[in-house]
Amino acid sequence: MTRNSLSVTDLEAHALSLRKRVVQMVGKLRVGYLQQGLGAADIFAAVYFGELRLREDDPDWPARDRCILSTAHNTALLYATFAERGLIDPAWLDGYTQDGSPLEVNASERLGSLVEATCGSLGQGLSVAVGMALSLRRKGLPSRVYVILGDGELQEGQVWEAALSAGGHALSNLTMIIDRNDMQVEGHTDKVVAMDPVGAKFAAFGWNAMEIDGNSMAAIVGALDQARDTPDRPTVIVARTLAGAGVGFLEGQLRHVARITPEEATRAMGVLNGVAA
């Protein structure tokens, strides 16, 4: 059972639903954050449904948990999650990326405090999370702070400044999840700059570091449990995810902004519904 008393099976059902919404949203646009949306659906389901304590009717509740999407760009999945969790009206998803919609390509706080910080300029989200964790701890609030980074984002120097300060300040109320999907605009992250071992780097900075299968709900839930049970350090979960996960014919294709034809979208939805391959 998770912090919010959902089972792994419950969360897997949410993840499947999120994948369908992602295919629907990006399929309609024919281009977008498809591959990373499918890849990180399990993480988002686990964090937003299993972990985060939020009040649907009071988004500014001071004692809420915080979650920051530091890349700000995996937004089909993010907005689908907000809708699935009852934080925004699902009808808004129809306006995703359309002019005038607060559901921008990169998430901004025009959407309110659901977007806890406007990021997208890479490398900044962890610093903001550190500030929140320090402040909430000083006030004695039980709130936990979660931050999701992309793996390419680790190339930004500010991430390591923030990692040093989170470790130095022993922020046990802070959990970082790295979406290790090997994907950045230029191509495979390791072909851009070698980054492994990722977990060991953070361990050396004073973090509790885990490397897990980011498409295994049981593994994600177990890691989040362990993070909460670590009293003296921040935790980083390096979650290895598969681009396009859950839709066989898309899996493993590293495309930062993917194009998808209406036929492919229909086929992908069929796969997710268990009626196509």
Place this chain on the structure above:
Amino acid sequence: MTETSITGMGGFKDAQFYRQEALSARSYGQALLAAAKADERIVCLGADLSQPTETYLFRDQIPERFFMLGIQEANMVGVAGGMARAGDIPFAHSFCVFITRRVYDQIAMQAAYPKLPVKLVGFIPGLATELGVSHQAIDDIALMRALPNMAVIEPSGPEQIGAAFAATLGYDGPVYLRLSIARTKPDETTPLVPLELGKGLVVREGTDVALLACGAMVAEALVAADQLAGQGISATVANLASLKPFDAALVERLARQHRVLITAENHSVIGGLGSAVAETLALAGVATRFAMIGVRDVFAEGGTTPYLMEKYGLTARHIVERAVALRRRT
């Protein structure tokens, strides 16, 4: 600030007392400490440099609200944004050049765009350092002025620090406060100078030329006004400590009342006070004889402050020469 904000902080006097103490402080460190005693939301962030940024007082007296992050300004600005989002009023400190130019994108995204009460406090403005180009902030006002939601304040000296601090705290949004390191003990006998955000202050009335200055150049402008008086030229001096929001109405009035208008700033002539005045004059359609005293479009070098101010044309003498030349021009 609410009276209840100090509940549970035994040992401190009442909030009103400390607010008054902050307003009348002649050093930044004293003003910050006094205000923090009145308001629990105030937190102090450092990137090394507690001594030169006068935050050691806060560190020693309110350690639970002092956060030393180490030499990592980019992270500090992001942390400040996160703390502000959790209800704090963070004051983040470094030298002027590192709290602005070095962390521009972090400020834009984590303080200015969300209009958070993140207060960026920089020391060593312009050429006021021996260390050299790395530490000389000649474009910091320009950078901060260009950011939506950002307020920019540079007080004339110790006599205006308390008021500058109060204006910084009072603005519900991000502020860049540009300060000089106090090299000597402040003179307690000179009258305190007020500061209202968005308002300039005429500190000397004249009729022939108007000298508009900020920061340490206010004192130079006053010396220049004395020297001009010796030549039979009557000078008005205005202290434009609120660089943004800017007192366009005062500038326009002074331009209409004087044949010559000269700005003086310890900063590049591009993007700072001179630019703000020029923009104001152009938009108001006021034609006047106009000159800008400041660092020309060059990088300076390491050297003592008097040497650099002389070499790069930032002294009372340079103001006088420009004023006399502009008066003669037909």
